[in-house]
């Protein structure tokens with residue numbers, strides 16, 4: 001059975017999707033099997049994993065699986081990723097496209113918030129981790145993820161608004177997990193992303209450590225332009241070159257180790 005982890009922040013652009021994709025990659029490299037569920041209508045995780053929607057060979061996405069409101073429905077939308085590396089076979093994807101926005105208007109339908117949890121039932125038994133990439137919101141699409149997840153990992157930049165939004169996520173889980181019928185949902189970690197040699201970043205990192213204590217995972221991810229390039233080019237980190245390439249790969253490999261310790265496979 002999979003350990004389901006939702007990657008969340010109320011603030012946009014802090015690196016939720018980068019972290020989801022690179023943790024999936026690092027976990028797969030160590031032999032773990034990973035399902036990435038793209039819960040963001042922007043579909044950034046899907047694209048960065050090399051997936052593209054082809055209208056001439058239309059494949060169903062996570063939106064249709066949620067709409068189906070049926071146990072195990074996610075299994076019917078899972079697809080291989082597009083990367084050309086050996087470990088890519090251990091990453092599978094429930095992709096998203098803009099169509100997922102249409103599930104938002106159904107937020108008030110009875111039981112709507114349970115539909116991802118239901119759709120994943122039995123659909124991720126054969127993987128070690130299900131990583132759910134959330135949109136920058138705490139509304140319905142993220143609530144679907146929170147109702148389905150075993151644990152939450154907050155991704156934050158060492159910046160004021162992002163760190164404050166991370167606190168909102170923690171409070172939201174504490175206040176709403178019971179209402180989402182998921183009282184055991186736990187905040188498993190906080191990943192700090194995009195660290196630069198700035199006084200303000202050092203201050204905010206100290207604030208984040210003070211606020212979240214031992215929940216802050218090591219290592220902190222530094223701001224590196226090759227991460228943008230790899231995301232833009234839809235390639236695995238094993239294909240990037242440059243003097244920081246091995247540092248970036250090592251960072252995510254270490255983070256994946258931290259994750260395996262904090263949220264062990266079942």
Ligand SMILES: Nc1ncnc2c1ncn2[C@@H]1O[C@H](COP(=O)(O)OP(=O)(O)OP(=O)(O)O)[C@@H](O)[C@H]1O
Pocket residue numbers: 011012013014015016017018019040042044134135136193194195221222223224225227228229231232
């Ligand atoms: N450590 C990093 N160093 C440099 N660039 C980064 C880093 N992490 C992420 N980025 C880049 O920053 C941009 C935003 O990252 P990303 O899309 O992962 O954020 P997000 O939180 O998922 O955004 P959204 O809220 O829109 O879903 C992307 O271009 C990504 O490649």
Ligand SMILES: [Mg+2]
Pocket residue numbers: 016017018040044133134135
């Ligand atoms: Mg994103």
